[in-house]
Amino acid sequence: MPPRLFILCALFLLLITLPASAQEKSTGKPAPKAAPVVAGETVRRSVPVLLAAIGTVEASEVVEIKARISGLLQKVHFVEGQDVHRGDLLFSIDSRDLEAKLRSARADLDRSRAKLAKAEEDKRRFDRLLDKGIISRDQQETTATALSALQAEIRAGEASVEAAKVELSHAEIRSPINGRAGALQLHAGNMVKANADTAMVVLYCVEPVNVRFSLPEMHLATIMKGQNAGPLKVQTKPAGADETVPGVLYFIDSSVDAGTGTIALKARFANAKRLLWPGQFADVTLEVGALQDAVLVPAQAVTPGAEGEFVYIIRPDNTVEYRVVKTGQRHDGHVVVTSGLDGGERVVLEGHLRLAPGAAVAIRSGDGQATAGTPADSKGTAAMPGAKQ
Numbered sequence: 001m002p003p004r005l006f007i008l009c010a011l012f013l014l015l016i017t018l019p020a021s022a023q024e025k026s027t028g029k030p031a032p033k034a035a036p037v038v039a040g041e042t043v044r045r046s047v048p049v050l051l052a053a054i055g056t057v058e059a060s061e062v063v064e065i066k067a068r069i070s071g072l073l074q075k076v077h078f079v080e081g082q083d084v085h086r087g088d089l090l091f092s093i094d095s096r097d098l099e100a101k102l103r104s105a106r107a108d109l110d111r112s113r114a115k116l117a118k119a120e121e122d123k124r125r126f127d128r129l130l131d132k133g134i135i136s137r138d139q140q141e142t143t144a145t146a147l148s149a150l151q152a153e154i155r156a157g158e159a160s161v162e163a164a165k166v167e168l169s170h171a172e173i174r175s176p177i178n179g180r181a182g183a184l185q186l187h188a189g190n191m192v193k194a195n196a197d198t199a200m201v202v203l204y205c206v207e208p209v210n211v212r213f214s215l216p217e218m219h220l221a222t223i224m225k226g227q228n229a230g231p232l233k234v235q236t237k238p239a240g241a242d243e244t245v246p247g248v249l250y251f252i253d254s255s256v257d258a259g260t261g262t263i264a265l266k267a268r269f270a271n272a273k274r275l276l277w278p279g280q281f282a283d284v285t286l287e288v289g290a291l292q293d294a295v296l297v298p299a300q301a302v303t304p305g306a307e308g309e310f311v312y313i314i315r316p317d318n319t320v321e322y323r324v325v326k327t328g329q330r331h332d333g334h335v336v337v338t339s340g341l342d343g344g345e346r347v348v349l350e351g352h353l354r355l356a357p358g359a360a361v362a363i364r365s366g367d368g369q370a371t372a373g374t375p376a377d378s379k380g381t382a383a384m385p386g387a388k389q
Contacts, residue, residue, distance in 0.1 A: 034362040037351035039314055040298040044343035047294050047331045048287045051223075055213030055236065055284040057276045059206055060268065061177050064199035065090060067192040068170040069098070080184050084175040084203065091200060093192060095171035102164035109157035116154055119147040179203040204278055209271045211236050211247070213284045214262035220252075223265070226288045227252065234267040238275055238282040245269050245276060249286065296334040301347040302327060311341070312348040312355055314363070320348060322357040 072094040078084060123143050130140040182202040186192060192200065211234075215223070226232045231248040238245075247269035256263050267284065269276055276282065301311045302325065309327055312320040325340030348355065355361070 032360065034318070034360040035351055035354040036364045037312075037314075037320075037355070037361045038349045038365070039346050039363045040301055040349045042295055042297045042337070042341050042343050042345045042347060044293050044295055046290050046292045047296065047329075047336060049222075049289040049291050050329055050331070051215055051219055051286045051288055053213040053215055053284045053286070055211040055267075055282050057238070057278055057280040057282055058210045058212055058266075059179070059204035059278045060208050060210050061179065061203075061205035063177055063179070063203045065173060065175075065201050065203060066196060066199050067091070067093060067173065067194055069093060069167060070194045071095070071097075071171070071192060073186055073188055073190050073192050075188050076184065076186075078181055080181060080201075082181050083179075084181055085178050086175055088175045089172055090175055090181075091173040091192075093171040093173070095168055098164070098168040098171055102161065102168055105157065105160040105164045109154070109161055112150060112153045112157045116147070116150040119143070119150045123147045173200070175203060177203055177205055178207075179205040206274060206276075206278065207271050208268050209276045209278065211267050211269065211276070211282055211284055212264065213267075214257070214260070214264050215286070217256045217261050217263055219288070220256065220263050222288050223249075223252065223263075223286070233287045234269075235285045235287075236267070236269065236276065236282045238277070238280050241275050243275070244285075245271065245273075291328075291336065294328075295337045295341050295343045296331070297325075297337050297341060297347055298349055299330060299333055299335050300349045302335055303352050312352060314346040314348060314361060318363070319358055319360050320355055 073091060074094050075092040077089045077091065084090065126135060126140045126143040129135045130137060180203065182204060184201050185198055186200050223232070227249060231250065234247045234249055235244045236247065237243070247267045249265060250268045251266035253264035265286070267286075297311060302309050303311070305324070307324050310322055310324045313323050314320055323340055326338045328336035328338050330336075348361070351361070
């Protein structure tokens with residue numbers, strides 16, 4: 001290549017590379033890409049004050065069925081696990097000897113009544129003879145005494161008949177409550193003993209049921225104050241259930257357990273769907289009042305950190321601010337913030353791991369699509385239920 005042409009080519013390449021080099025020196029590293037996040041809002045509103053505990057479900061009524069007479073068990077009129085109603089026949093015991101006893105008592109009573117009729121006639125006849133002076137007063141009084149004795153015998157006979165009827169009625173064992181039968185301990189053909197140690201069956205009333213639970217004594221004054229204004233609302237959710245069951249507090253124990261520092265409580269639940277079963281453990285939430293003008297933030301916005309829990313606040317220029325917060329109770333997927341937020345802030349719900357203080361963010365919707373609009377009206381902001389839009 002001729003020397004002149006080589007020099008011209010070199011000058012041309014130098015002119016091309018100098019502007020690019022100058023621009024790279026002036027701008028430094030390329031600007032970082034905005035991190036995609038999902039945003040939500042903090043709000044102010046009143047929320048119920050809730051106390052949580054673990055409770056045990058109990059039948060509202062438990063009845064052990066035992067025989068009141070001894071004899072042969074003739075028939076069982078229900079199956080294990082069956083619902084029974086007050087007055088339903090449960091067991092029949094052989095009653096032939098009791099029926100014979102009743103017939104004997106009635107026969108004795110009839111005999112006494114016949115004697116009484118004769119004595120009354122004798123009394124009237126002796127009264128007439130005494131008026132005519134045919135018999136002495138002693139003879140008349142003897143007849144009156146015999147009549148009184150027979151009247152007492154009649155009363156005793158009537159009592160014997162009534163006692164025999166009552167004893168015969170015990171041959172049929174009926175349900176004293178509406179409930180559900182447990183496991184059967186005796187079957188037809190067995191001998192039953194009056195007032196045996198083991199019940200023939202146990203009945204459990206499961207509509208309604210009670211839930212027994214305890215709370216620290218520090219809450220006792222609040223509970224008493226609320227209960228005096230009206231029955232406190234209670235929610236319970238048994239293990240594995242998808243829905244809660246509403247009820248009311250009906251019992252506050254008369255003393256605090258000095259060993260545990262807790263107060264025993266009981267709530268009653270209609271249990272129409274029978275989600276609660278005696279013996280179950282269940283989560284219990286007692287509503288003791290309301291927290292007015294509380295700041296709430298979606299629970300997924302709160303993240304644990306080295307300095308405690310924190311949230312990322314989205315500033316108007318779509319950069320984030322690291323803010324340490326103090327939180328209280330949870331309610332409907334949100335957290336009460338007791339310190340660090342004023343309400344109305346936009347916070348990051350998803351995308352925390354890619355952020356640092358001051359980082360730029362691009363708000364997207366929950367389905368991953370980028371949203372348009374200014375930071376104030378971004379569609380990527382998820383509002384809390386009940387908040388004004």
